[in-house]
Amino acid sequence: MADPENTLILTLDTGPVTIALRPDLAPDHVQRIKELAREGFYDGVVFHRVIPGFMAQGGDPTGSGMGGSKKPNLKAEFSKEPHIRGVCSMARSSNPNSANSQFFIVFDDANFLDGQYTVWGQVTDGMDNVDALPKGEPPRAPGKIVTARIAADA
Numbered sequence: 001m002a003d004p005e006n007t008l009i010l011t012l013d014t015g016p017v018t019i020a021l022r023p024d025l026a027p028d029h030v031q032r033i034k035e036l037a038r039e040g041f042y043d044g045v046v047f048h049r050v051i052p053g054f055m056a057q058g059g060d061p062t063g064s065g066m067g068g069s070k071k072p073n074l075k076a077e078f079s080k081e082p083h084i085r086g087v088c089s090m091a092r093s094s095n096p097n098s099a100n101s102q103f104f105i106v107f108d109d110a111n112f113l114d115g116q117y118t119v120w121g122q123v124t125d126g127m128d129n130v131d132a133l134p135k136g137e138p139p140r141a142p143g144k145i146v147t148a149r150i151a152a153d154a
Contacts, residue, residue: 015126019123036148048139057091058102077120081119
């Protein structure tokens with residue numbers, strides 16, 4: 001683990017997932033993810049949209065895909081970083097500056113997203129546990145984040 005302060009550990013009901021945070025690409029988004037994780041915001045939140053061969057989306061406390069945190073939306077921090085397997089990126093509405101708490105993890109290369117969504121991390125371990133999440137929009141029995149922790153705090 002390179003930098004515990006920039007390592008997110010998601011414990012899913014399918015198993016642990018380690019994510020290397022990328023403050024070099026998206027400092028404000030990484031700050032938000034760390035803040036929400038430290039507040040326990042993501043604990044118990046489901047993956048409400050899991051599309052095989054594309055991505056798993058979560059981070060909405062309502063589980064509907066329409067919710068977020070009470071914090072203000074973030075300004076886009078788009079980069080040239082490609083959306084390849086294991087990349088973690090922020091979900092948003094059609095407004096580029098509407099990312100808040102929802103994020104997605106890419107299953108397979110999704111280069112059509114490049115430069116349009118803010119990449120903030122990369123799964124370094126446990127991608128098989130992301131693959132194992134129940135599929136659907138929404139899944140009948142959605143998989144969930146049991147806990148989200150910053151490794152430095154563990």
